[in-house]
Amino acid sequence: MFCVECGRDGPTIDGLCASCFRKRNPLLRAPDTIDAVVCSDCGRIEMESGWARVDLDVAIPRILKSRVPVDPRATRVTFTHTARREDDRNLALTVKAAAHVQDLEFVESFHTRLRVKRGLCPTCNRKHSNYYEGILQVRAEERPLTTEERDRLVAFIEAEVARRTGKGEEVFISKIEDVRGGADVYLSSNSTARTIARELADAFHGTVGSSPKLFGQKNGKDLYRVTFLVRIPG
Ligand SMILES: [Zn+2]
Numbered sequence: 001m002f003c004v005e006c007g008r009d010g011p012t013i014d015g016l017c018a019s020c021f022r023k024r025n026p027l028l029r030a031p032d033t034i035d036a037v038v039c040s041d042c043g044r045i046e047m048e049s050g051w052a053r054v055d056l057d058v059a060i061p062r063i064l065k066s067r068v069p070v071d072p073r074a075t076r077v078t079f080t081h082t083a084r085r086e087d088d089r090n091l092a093l094t095v096k097a098a099a100h101v102q103d104l105e106f107v108e109s110f111h112t113r114l115r116v117k118r119g120l121c122p123t124c125n126r127k128h129s130n131y132y133e134g135i136l137q138v139r140a141e142e143r144p145l146t147t148e149e150r151d152r153l154v155a156f157i158e159a160e161v162a163r164r165t166g167k168g169e170e171v172f173i174s175k176i177e178d179v180r181g182g183a184d185v186y187l188s189s190n191s192t193a194r195t196i197a198r199e200l201a202d203a204f205h206g207t208v209g210s211s212p213k214l215f216g217q218k219n220g221k222d223l224y225r226v227t228f229l230v231r232i233p234g
C-alpha cells in the first residue's frame with residue numbers, strides 16, 4: 001500500500017502511512033494539569049472505580065488512563081511515567097503513551113503536571129460528621145459495670161471493629177460515651193453492631209436486647225438506628 005499523502009510504501013490506515021496518519025490524527029490530547037485527590041485522613045486516592053488504598057506512583061498510570069483523552073480508535077493503550085517532585089503539591093510527569101490503531105503501534109511522549117489535592121473520602125467524611133447507625137450499650141445486670149469490666153467490654157468491641165477494618169470493611173466507631181452504669185459505643189453499621197453485640201454476649205455470658213428507631217430513608221427504604229443493649233451477669 002502507498003500513502004496517499006507522501007507516497008511511501010508500507011502499511012496504511014485510511015490510506016495514510018503511520019507518520020502521516022499521526023500528523024493528521026494526534027494519538028491524544030495532553031492536559032496541562034491533572035488533579036489527583038488524596039484523602040487527608042486515610043490517604044486513599046480517588047480513582048474512577050472508587051477510593052483505593054494504593055501508592056500514588058501505582059495510581060498514576062490508572063489516573064492517566066481515565067483523564068487523558070485518547071483517539072477513540074486506539075486500542076491497548078498503556079501509560080508509563082517518571083515523576084519529579086516540584087513541591088508538596090505538584091509532580092512534574094514525563095509520560096509515554098503507547099497504543100495501537102489497527103495494526104500500527106504509536107508511541108507519544110508528553111509532559112504534564114499532577115496536582116495532588118487534599119479531600120475527604122466518603123468514609124472519613126462520615127467519620128468527621130459522627131455518622132452512626134447502631135449503638136452498643138454495655139451494662140451489667142442490676143448493678144453498674146466496674147471500670148475494669150467497662151474497659152474489657154469496650155476493648156472487645158474496638159478489637160472486633162479493628163479486625164473488620166483490617167479486612168477492608170468500611171466500619172468505624174464514631175464515638176464512645178461513658179454513661180451511668182456503663183458505656184455506649186456508636187458504630188457506623190447496624191449489621192456490625194448486631195454481630196458484635198452477639199459476640200460480646202457470648203464471650204461474657206450476657207444477654208442482648210435491641211430497639212430500632214426510624215431515622216430516615218434511603219432509596220425509598222426505611223433506615224433504622226438500632227440500640228443493642230448487652231448486659232453481663234450481675
Ligand atoms: Zn505518508
Ligand SMILES: [Zn+2]
Pocket residue numbers: 039040041042043044120121122123124125
Ligand atoms: Zn479517607
